[in-house]
Amino acid sequence: MARLAASSKIQDGYTDALPASRALYERARRLFPDAVTHDNRRMQPFPLYVDRADGAYKWDVDGNRYVDYWMGHGALLLGHNPRHVSDAVREQALRGTHYGACHAKEVEWGEWVCRLVPSAERVRFTASGTEATHMAVRLARAFTGKRHVVKFAGHFHGWHEGLEIGVRPPYEAEPEAGQLPEVVDLVSVLPPNDILAVRARLAKGDVAAVIIEPTGGHFGSVPTPGSFITALREETRRAGALLIFDEVVTGFRVAPGGAQARLGVTPDLTTLAKILCGGLPGGACVGREDVMSYLATKSSPEENRRAKIAHAGTFNANPLSAVAGVAMLALVADGQAIRFVNQQAAKLRHGMNEILARETVAWKIYGEHSDWKIFFGAGAPPRDGSDQSVEDVDWRRLDAKNAEQSRALRQALILHGVDFNGARALVGTCHTDEIIGETLAAFEAAIRDMKEEGLA
Numbered sequence: 001m002a003r004l005a006a007s008s009k010i011q012d013g014y015t016d017a018l019p020a021s022r023a024l025y026e027r028a029r030r031l032f033p034d035a036v037t038h039d040n041r042r043m044q045p046f047p048l049y050v051d052r053a054d055g056a057y058k059w060d061v062d063g064n065r066y067v068d069y070w071m072g073h074g075a076l077l078l079g080h081n082p083r084h085v086s087d088a089v090r091e092q093a094l095r096g097t098h099y100g101a102c103h104a105k106e107v108e109w110g111e112w113v114c115r116l117v118p119s120a121e122r123v124r125f126t127a128s129g130t131e132a133t134h135m136a137v138r139l140a141r142a143f144t145g146k147r148h149v150v151k152f153a154g155h156f157h158g159w160h161e162g163l164e165i166g167v168r169p170p171y172e173a174e175p176e177a178g179q180l181p182e183v184v185d186l187v188s189v190l191p192p193n194d195i196l197a198v199r200a201r202l203a204k205g206d207v208a209a210v211i212i213e214p215t216g217g218h219f220g221s222v223p224t225p226g227s228f229i230t231a232l233r234e235e236t237r238r239a240g241a242l243l244i245f246d247e248v249v250t251g252f253r254v255a256p257g258g259a260q261a262r263l264g265v266t267p268d269l270t271t272l273a274k275i276l277c278g279g280l281p282g283g284a285c286v287g288r289e290d291v292m293s294y295l296a297t298k299s300s301p302e303e304n305r306r307a308k309i310a311h312a313g314t315f316n317a318n319p320l321s322a323v324a325g326v327a328m329l330a331l332v333a334d335g336q337a338i339r340f341v342n343q344q345a346a347k348l349r350h351g352m353n354e355i356l357a358r359e360t361v362a363w364k365i366y367g368e369h370s371d372w373k374i375f376f377g378a379g380a381p382p383r384d385g386s387d388q389s390v391e392d393v394d395w396r397r398l399d400a401k402n403a404e405q406s407r408a409l410r411q412a413l414i415l416h417g418v419d420f421n422g423a424r425a426l427v428g429t430c431h432t433d434e435i436i437g438e439t440l441a442a443f444e445a446a447i448r449d450m451k452e453e454g455l456a
């Protein structure tokens with residue numbers, strides 16, 4: 001496997017270019033485990049510290065500018081600070097950031113969600129996507145009276161212990177540090193896209209719900225065919241288990257109504273976050289009225305104990321998130337922005353694969369919607385820009401992390417003015433043709449740097 005030498009031109013260049021980031025890291029490592037506040041922001045020898053962002057760009061604390069492909073972990077379909085969203089947030093900040101009360105904007109926000117998302121008969125806002133999946137599982141258990149949950153290897157549903165299971169190799173339902181075996185025992189991790197495995201597991205009759213990222217784990221790092229989703233709907237219905245789509249990433253990105261609208265398959269429950277909140281914190285669990293009614297208060301204490309899930313949360317439907325969400329959903333509702341980002345992402349994938357083909361590098365860029373993902377183990381370079389197929393690759397290889405190459409590519413791209421997470425990149429309407437040109441030039445230069453160090 002290619003390894004980044006302890007001292008390499010790329011790594012030394014990174015260290016030299018970012019002295020102010022390094023200084024902040026020195027302070028942060030005395031405060032935060034790993035010096036970070038999100039596992040994915042960890043980076044060797046130290047992370048990039050960002051000062052401000054606008055449109056497609058962000059600037060670090062040393063004043064370097066980058067084309068940004070993190071896009072707020074997927075929350076920013078329209079780039080940084082889209083005017084309508086920023087104006088709404090600014091205005092709301094002056095009217096109050098927290099009323100401790102119901103407000104008109106949460107009603108408008110909920111109406112937008114029900115208008116756009118096919119499964120949304122009722123909505124409950126939460127403070128994050130993690131909380132939304134936690135709620136969905138609890139609702140499914142309450143509604144069905146069953147205990148077990150099925151999920152798929154590599155699929156991520158937030159960090160709570162009830163579902164942070166089987167996300168990484170070896171993909172077993174094994175307790176990790178601090179996780180209760182009793183909780184993990186209630187979850188079956190099945191291989192992705194294996195309907196026979198699903199049927200066999202459902203046949204035991206104890207499954208409350210099957211939860212899935214409907215385009216595949218990590219926004220389709222291992223793509224899921226639509227036919228699997230259709231079959232999953234049939235199997236869950238037949239078994240009396242609920243189907244939960246985790247649309248925290250795909251919601252309002254794959255289509256205004258999420259992956260469910262695009263696939264024509266309606267789940268019983270859906271979890272949402274990211275774009276839902278226009279780049280501010282929040283989430284929601286939405287779904288069938290009869291299932292969501294387990295959040296509603298009943299007429300007696302006995303009935304409440306049996307059929308009411310208590311749900312509080314200081315920041316649920318916070319007014320700032322609500323106004324940002326309303327502005328964002330109004331902007332994505334007609335599907336134009338989504339069509340444009342999909343087209344821009346396709347141009348990026350095509351251009352990058354052309355570069356890999358030209359440079360005879362055996363990686364592949366792939367993806368289906370508004371993203372590009374990198375597969376470092378392709379075996380042979382792409383034949384041309386349109387060669388993005390990964391269908392024949394075993395899912396474990398596609399999902400595998402390649403830490404050294406990821407890190408070196410990320411550092412090399414940073415040195416050429418582009419930032420992405422090392423494995424996947426999200427595209428926004430801010431990525432114009434000009435910015436795509438800038439990105440491809442940076443990618444080509446980064447590939448050459450990687451080749452020079454024997455890493456590509």
Ligand SMILES: Cc1ncc(COP(=O)(O)O)c(C=O)c1O
Pocket residue numbers: 073128129130131133156157158159213246247248249273274282283
């Ligand atoms: C598919 C999916 N579900 C759930 C979550 C958790 O959402 P949050 O980070 O808002 O808690 C994420 C976060 O990236 C996600 O990608």
